[in-house]
Amino acid sequence: MTINRIGAKLVLAVVGVLAVADAFDALTSPRPYRAAADVPEALRTLIEESGRQFDAKVVDGVMGWVRATGRQLGRPGDVTTDDVLSRGAQAVMSE
Numbered sequence: 587m588t589i590n591r592i593g594a595k596l597v598l599a600v601v602g603v604l605a606v607a608d609a610f611d612a613l614t615s616p617r618p619y620r621a622a623a624d625v626p627e628a629l630r631t632l633i634e635e636s637g638r639q640f641d642a643k644v645v646d647g648v649m650g651w652v653r654a655t656g657r658q659l660g661r662p663g664d665v666t667t668d669d670v671l672s673r674g675a676q677a678v679m680s681e
Contacts, residue, residue: 598641599641599644602640602641602643602644603644605639605640605641605644606632606640606641606644606645606648609631609632609635609639609640610628610632610648613627613628613631614628629648629649629652632645632648632649633645633649
């Protein structure tokens with residue numbers, strides 16, 4: 587199949603989703619040179635890079651899913667989804 591047949595918009599949407607998923611996986615996976623980021627930190631990175639490195643609509647979709655789950659992220663006492671989503675990444679990061 588060619589891109590013309592599939593549709594350029596569909597290809598771009600899939601690439602956008604894969605970019606966010608790959609970045610989230612890379613951020614939350616340990617590497618030989620650094621520890622894995624926790625989930626709230628990874629979400630903050632996605633928010634910060636939304637519209638630049640990542641498609642803003644895809645990041646908004648991920649944040650909508652996170653908001654819908656309404657659960658604690660990471661370990662007890664860590665940042666919650668509400669912290670990340672209601673106060674924004676900058677406010678949470680400055681604490």
